[in-house]
Amino acid sequence: MVRLYEVAHSRAGDKGNVTTLSLIPYDPGLYPVLCEVVTPEEVGRHLGERVVGEVVRHRMDGVGALLFVCPRAPGDTVTESLRLDAHGKSMSSALLEMEIPLEP
Incomplete structure (x- = not known):
């Protein structure tokens, strides 16, 4: 098991009460593995109560x-939230803490 931050980085964006999180592997050869194991359901489970509703995943095969x-x-927006840090960047950091199975 490895944490995503060991094999990928992330960028985030906020628009109202929607956060977008990108996941980009350091090694492009790991992209198919991430597609297989980092499912929207797993991301939703991992982010827990920060996500309300269905997480949707878009593959960007051209850029991996x-x-x-x-x-x-x-009410969970950057300007209205009572959370300590409601910005998407904190959610991207949380995403990178997710553990995934990876062959050595």
């Missing part, structure tokens, strides 16, 4: 990256 669209509660 995944994009996750994560809905949040109506």
Whole structure:
């Protein structure tokens, strides 16, 4: 098992109560593995209560990256949230803590 931050990096964006999280492997050869094991369901489970509703994943095969669209509660926006850090960048850091199975 490895944490995603060991094999990939992430960027994030916020629009209202929707956060987008990209996942880009350092080694392009790992892209197929990430496509297989980093499912929208697993991302939703991993992010827990920060996500309200279905996480949608978009494959960006041309650039070897995944994009996750994560809905949040109506009042959980950067300007309205009572959370310590409601920015998407904190959610991208949380995503990179996710453990995945990876062959040595």
